[in-house]
Amino acid sequence: xxxxxxxxAERQQLRITILDAARELFVAQGVDAVTMREIAKRIxxxxxxxxxxxKDKDAIIRAICDTDFxxxxxxxxxxxxxxxxxERVVALGTGYARFALSHPNHYRMMFMTPRPPCDxxxxxxxxxxxxxxxxxxLRLVVHEVYERxxxxxxxxxxxxxxxxxxxxxxxxxxxxxxxxxxxWVNWRSIEARxxxxxxxxxxxxxxxxxxxxSQP
Amino acid sequence: xxxxxxxxAERQQLRITILDAARELFVAQGVDAVTMREIAKRIxxxxxxxxxxxKDKDAIIRAICDTDFxxxxxxxxxxxxxxxxxERVVALGTGYARFALSHPNHYRMMFMTPRPPCDxxxxxxxxxxxxxxxxxxLRLVVHEVYERxxxxxxxxxxxxxxxxxxxxxxxxxxxxxxxxxxxWVNWRSIEARxxxxxxxxxxxxxxxxxxxxSQP
DNA sequence: TATGTTAAATTAACGACGTTAACTTAAATT
DNA sequence: AATTTAAGTTAACGTCGTTAATTTAACATA
Numbered sequence: 001x002x003x004x005x006x007x008x009a010e011r012q013q014l015r016i017t018i019l020d021a022a023r024e025l026f027v028a029q030g031v032d033a034v035t036m037r038e039i040a041k042r043i044x045x046x047x048x049x050x051x052x053x054x055k056d057k058d059a060i061i062r063a064i065c066d067t068d069f070x071x072x073x074x075x076x077x078x079x080x081x082x083x084x085x086x087e088r089v090v091a092l093g094t095g096y097a098r099f100a101l102s103h104p105n106h107y108r109m110m111f112m113t114p115r116p117p118c119d120x121x122x123x124x125x126x127x128x129x130x131x132x133x134x135x136x137x138l139r140l141v142v143h144e145v146y147e148r149x150x151x152x153x154x155x156x157x158x159x160x161x162x163x164x165x166x167x168x169x170x171x172x173x174x175x176x177x178x179x180x181x182x183x184w185v186n187w188r189s190i191e192a193r194x195x196x197x198x199x200x201x202x203x204x205x206x207x208x209x210x211x212x213x214s215q216p
Numbered sequence: 217x218x219x220x221x222x223x224x225a226e227r228q229q230l231r232i233t234i235l236d237a238a239r240e241l242f243v244a245q246g247v248d249a250v251t252m253r254e255i256a257k258r259i260x261x262x263x264x265x266x267x268x269x270x271k272d273k274d275a276i277i278r279a280i281c282d283t284d285f286x287x288x289x290x291x292x293x294x295x296x297x298x299x300x301x302x303e304r305v306v307a308l309g310t311g312y313a314r315f316a317l318s319h320p321n322h323y324r325m326m327f328m329t330p331r332p333p334c335d336x337x338x339x340x341x342x343x344x345x346x347x348x349x350x351x352x353x354l355r356l357v358v359h360e361v362y363e364r365x366x367x368x369x370x371x372x373x374x375x376x377x378x379x380x381x382x383x384x385x386x387x388x389x390x391x392x393x394x395x396x397x398x399x400w401v402n403w404r405s406i407e408a409r410x411x412x413x414x415x416x417x418x419x420x421x422x423x424x425x426x427x428x429x430s431q432p
Numbered sequence: 433t434a435t436g437t438t439a440a441a442t443t444a445a446c447g448a449c450g451t452t453a454a455c456t457t458a459a460a461t462t
Numbered sequence: 463a464a465t466t467t468a469a470g471t472t473a474a475c476g477t478c479g480t481t482a483a484t485t486t487a488a489c490a491t492a
Binding site for chain 2: 032111112113114127128133135152155157159160161163164166167168169170171172174175177178179181182184185186187188192193196197199200201202203204205
Binding site: 222261265 | 470472
């Protein structure tokens with residue numbers, strides 16, 4: 001039943017319907033396993049109808065990634081309320097890992113799949129804005145820890161520190177997502193691995209706890 | 217020109233020819249971008265001929281992964297000669313990262329793509345044998361450091377420690393492979409990130425350098 | 433009120449993919 | 463010389479992402 005003109009709001013609504021259906025399928029089966037025809041069937045349209053709203057499959061993926069970047073950032077934003085900045089870094093890591101492990105297919109799309117370099121023309125996420133960008137949040141907290149001089153004195157580049165913390169947590173999560181079922185590694189529990197990574201990063205990057213206590 | 221019977225050696229040779237062609241294409245373009253027809257053309261056979269030697273595309277990927285696991289392990293094996301075990305851990309990390317970053321498409325296949333759980337029936341790699349398995353090498357070294365009581369006293373599970381070190385290095389490498397070209401992160405140099413991760417793992421996991429010096 | 437115009441959808445179709453089936457060729461065996 | 467059979471080939475299937483051509487029905491105009 002293909003009738004005619006749609007208000008802008010209706011077009012927007014259909015766009016969202018498509019994205020919701022695609023997201024649900026992507027999450028359940030992974031990006032590659034989901035076909036355009038399958039997405040279309042789920043929302044009761046023909047496959048080609050999708051192309052009236054998205055240039056191609058990649059555009060859908062990108063749009064979903066954008067939404068998920070926002071979801072990740074907003075999920076972490078309450079953590080940013082924690083007063084102590086060291087506690088806040090740790091909580092950010094835990095929150096980030098929770099997101100990664102409970103939405104592995106999203107996480108794979110966002111951080112484990114090479115995408116054409118994020119085009120600011122298209123992306124609606126304001127990168128650098130801590131409200132919308134989880135990495136910006138981490139950067140912010142790390143800078144705060146840095147200014148309180150809680151990092152080891154030889155560490156003079158907060159951005160580098162933030163990228164290292166990110167890499168550590170990401171390493172634990174991405175190995176879990178990719179290789180959790182491989183039997184040739186006798187994996188310790190994911191909780192234990194995450195915990196040790198957190199402790200290692202703290203111990204490895206910060207000055208000793210005694211010194212920390214006596215700091216402003 | 218398809219004549220007839222081949223000796224076992226000839227069959228084996230063709231198998232290797234297929235694998236070499238596939239590997240070269242995979243490395244250049246990534247697994248998904250390479251087609252069976254393309255592999256076949258490169259070796260002067262029809263696409264279907266490949267199926268006489270491999271069940272399907274996945275079997276080729278798996279066979280290549282196996283070879284690459286061996287290549288990784290053997291590339292690291294001389295590092296195992298380093299006498300000081302702490303130096304050896306660091307060198308293993310550096311060697312591992314060098315492999316990952318200079319063969320990113322291999323690395324992606326091996327450690328960033330979910331595969332049906334490694335079937336010991338098929339795989340020719342002897343997992344657990346440090347000659348053939350890089351993780352077993354790491355495990356070995358970490359155990360040695362553990363026995364010298366150089367890890368912080370609260371760390372009582374060498375396997376967990378090894379998995380954390382792996383995750384740290386893997387995190388740096390996999391983020392680099394996936395997101396190096398994303399502009400919204402102001403990446404520090406990969407060398408700096410790797411260096412800081414190494415130092416952080418060392419500082420975070422080991423007892424202090426002064427104590428270390430006075431240990432057996 | 434009849435007639436175009438046009439947005440929103442559809443069906444048809446294309447070329448490429450992984451893979452299977454059916455067929456060919458020529459060496460080895462009888 | 464006739465038969466079997468391994469090692470190839472070409473043809474073909476079903477599916478994919480995507481584009482082209484076509485239909486449908488609401489609106490605008492005469």
